[in-house]
Amino acid sequence: MSGEVGLTNVDDEAHLDAAMLAALPRERLTTHTSVTDGPQTFEGFLARDLLDALHAEGETVTALALNDYLAEIPVEDFERYDVLLADTMNCERLTRRDKGPLWIVYPRDDHAELQDIRYDYRWVWQLYRLEVE
Amino acid sequence: MTRLRAVPPYAVPSLVIVALTAFLAFALVRLFQVEQAMRVNVDENMLWVVTQAQVASHRLDQAVNRRALGNSAEDPELRLDILSSRLTLMDDGPQRRYLAAEGLEPRLDEALDRMQALREIITATPGEARFDPERLTPHLDALMASLNRIANQVMMAEWESTGSRLDTYRNSLEKVIAAIVGIGLSGAILVMLLVTALRQRRAAQRGLMAHRDRLEEEVERHIYRYRQAAEALAQALDRERGVSEFYRSFAAMVSHQFRTPLAVIDSGLQRLLRRHHQFTPEQRSERYTRLREAVAQMTRLVESSLTAARLDGKQVEPSMGRHSLSGIVDHLCRLQSEATGTRRLQTEHGTPEPWAWCDRALTEQVLANLVNNALKYSPEDRPVRITTAREGDRVICQVTDFGPGFLPKSSRSCSNASSAAAMRRAPTVPAWG
Structure with a gap:
């Protein structure tokens, strides 16, 4: 994680391994997605918990995927909704051959407005980097 | 013969309101359908998915060749994983159904087979030989060719779908516009009916007011008639009282006089x-x-x-008429002289002749009363003088005697015969008439 991050460990960035991420509070979320059939159960940690843990403060988070996909997400999304950074789907670990290592998942079944197409591009999978601005 | 039944007055407005409601409901349903259709975005998402898979396959091809050229920073395994991720996404439920509907399922299966072949080569071969382009490229080319065909087909399908959806939107919007026109027409009819109803109501009010006015006039006429009857009754009662007074007065006078x-x-x-x-x-x-x-x-x-x-x-x-006062006086004096033989009456008439608007008989009676009193209560050797004159719009008849006169409070009743007994001698008061 880079940008406006309070806690860093490599230069101005915070590099997190699986053990560090496992220390964050675990959350579970069951919701439909736009690319799968039926409800899916995800496990992981809340995006706002990660930002709080690293004392990250900003208005926008730029999420980058392994295929160089990039999406800008308002931090307000993480404050208003329980946005999950999932590492498990239906009790199976997400790998980079699928949507891993992390997949940004919105609780779209709990909020009708999240079913709008303008939220779908924020579901970044194969997430590996966040830049806080 | 069947008689035509009158249409109830509320039938037409009810029909119009039903039509209005139907048009409105139809328009709302159509708009809701359009709104729902606009939410379906799998087409656009599918094109993105396929192109990203294409990009991933080319990045894998690039990584394999660069690795073969000695660039160790390239990671073909990572690129293969990314490509696997894209193809796995295409293999998921909604994407696979879409491709199956477009007849692209064999192409997808072939791409998945090629990807599996690539993974087997990379995982089963030890060392740098696992990234040998000679072994990987045939599968990669076939995979890219399949993705290219899929992308091509998806693009055309999307254009067809977009065109079809636009046709649906247009068709729906045309029907909605027609429904809105129907709503407008229904509203116009309702307004016309409302205006007509208001006019009828105003006309009914005017009719009601006219009827009320006629009724008031009728009542007024009846009241006037009843008032006339009441007045006639009051006059009759007054006359009855008069008759009664007449008899009582006559009896009193007769008994006294x-x-x-x-x-x-x-x-x-x-x-x-x-x-x-x-x-x-x-x-x-x-x-x-x-x-x-x-x-x-x-x-x-x-x-x-x-x-x-x-x-x-x-x-x-009284029977009013135009009479000469001097003529009445002359006639009275002549009768009085013939009846009593008196020569005391003297007359004097001014000019012009004094015409009066009066009842001749009553005037004669009043004058006779005065003259009799004058003759009776004045010395017999003195004359009684009667003069008539005209002053402006009035005529004057003056009866003068030379008697002792009356007390002032008796003078007011002097013309009443019944008061004759009440006359008092008053030597200091001159006589008058």
């Missing part, structure tokens, strides 16, 4: 009965003359009392 002449007649007749042998013919003739005079006085009293009683009882209805 007739005693004297009756006493004179009675005493005269008694004398004639007792002493008629002692009287000479001249004396008897004188007695008879006195008796006749008493009878004549009674006759005058009767006439006078009747008139006075009529006046008191309001039984006299």
Whole structure:
């Protein structure tokens, strides 16, 4: 994680391994997605918990995927909704051959407005980097 | 023969309201359908998925070749994983159904097979030989060719789908527009019906007001008739009271006024009965003359009392006309002279001739009363003077005698015969008439 991050460990960035991420509070979320059939159960940690843990403060988070996909997400999304950074789907670990290592998942079944197409591009999978601005 | 039944007044507005509601419901349903259709975005998402898979396959191809050229920073395994991720996404439920619907399922299966072959080569081969382009490229080319065909087909399918969806939107919007026109027409009809109803209501109000006015006039006419009847009844009652007053007054006057002449007649007749042998013919003739005079006085009293009683009882209805006051006076004096033989009456008339608007008989009666009183209560050797004159728009008749006159408080009743007994001698007050 880079940008406006309070806690860093490599230069101005915070590099997190699986053990560090496992220390964050675990959350579970069951919701439909736009690319799968039926409800899916995800496990992981809340995006706002990660930002709080690293004392990250900003208005926008730029999420980058392994295929160089990039999406800008308002931090307000993480404050208003329980946005999950999932590492498990239906009790199976997400790998980079699928949507891993992390997949940004919105609780779209709990909020009708999240079913709008303008939220779908924020579901970044194969997430590996966040830049806080 | 079947009679046509009248259409209820609320039928047409009800039908219009039903039509309005139907148009509105239809428009809402159509708009809802369009809104739902616009939410379906799998087409656009599918094109993105396929192109990203294409990019991933080319990045894998690039990484394999660069690795073969000695660039160790390239990571073909990572690129293969990314490509696997894209193809796995295409293999998921919604994406696979879409591709199957477009007849691209064999192409997808071939791409997945090629990817599996690539993974087997990379995982089963040790060392740098696992990234040998000679072994990987045939599968990679076939995979890229399949993705290219899929992308091509998806692009055309999307254009067809977009065109079809636009047709659907257009068709729906045309129907919605037609429904809105129907709503407008229904609204216009409702407005017309409303205006018509308001006009009818106003006309009914005007009719009601006219009817009320007629009714008020009718009531007023009845009230006027009843008032006239009441007034007639009141007049009749007044006349009845007058008649009653007339008889009462007449009886009072007769009982009061007739005693004297009756006493004179009675005493005269008694004398004639007792002493008629002692009287000479001249004396008897004188007695008879006195008796006749008493009878004549009674006759005058009767006439006078009747008139006075009529006046008191309001039984006299004046018959107004234009009469010469000097003519009335002359006629009265002539009758008075013939009846009484008096030569005391003197008349004097001014010019121009005094015409008066009056009841001749009543005027004669009033003047006769005055003249009689003047003759009666003034010295016999003095004249009674009657003058008539005209002053502006009035006529004056003045009866002057030279008697002692009346007390002032008695003068107001002097014209009332019944008040004659109340007359008082007043030496200091000049006579008048």
